[in-house]
Amino acid sequence: MDNQRLMWVKSSYSSSGNCIEVAARDDRNRVLVRDTKDRRGPVLRFSPAAWRRFADQLKRSLASGPNRASRRL
Numbered sequence: 453m454d455n456q457r458l459m460w461v462k463s464s465y466s467s468s469g470n471c472i473e474v475a476a477r478d479d480r481n482r483v484l485v486r487d488t489k490d491r492r493g494p495v496l497r498f499s500p501a502a503w504r505r506f507a508d509q510l511k512r513s514l515a516s517g518p519n520r521a522s523r524r525l
Contacts, residue, residue: 462488 458475471488483503485496498506 458484460486 458477460473460475463472463474473486473488473491475484475486476482477484481500483498483500485498487493
């Protein structure tokens, strides 16, 4: 996979260097995720539906407060 040609977007929740980047890969219908600090490192691949479920659960966990979030994830 040629990660150089993908359009990576950094998370809006990035802080103090602990960031992820996300890229959509339309030709294979995948969402790709990587660590901003290790751009040549491993890339996680999700189906769009799995990524939406993960992101929705994370948003709900963050909205419920830090104590409850750690129990849900």
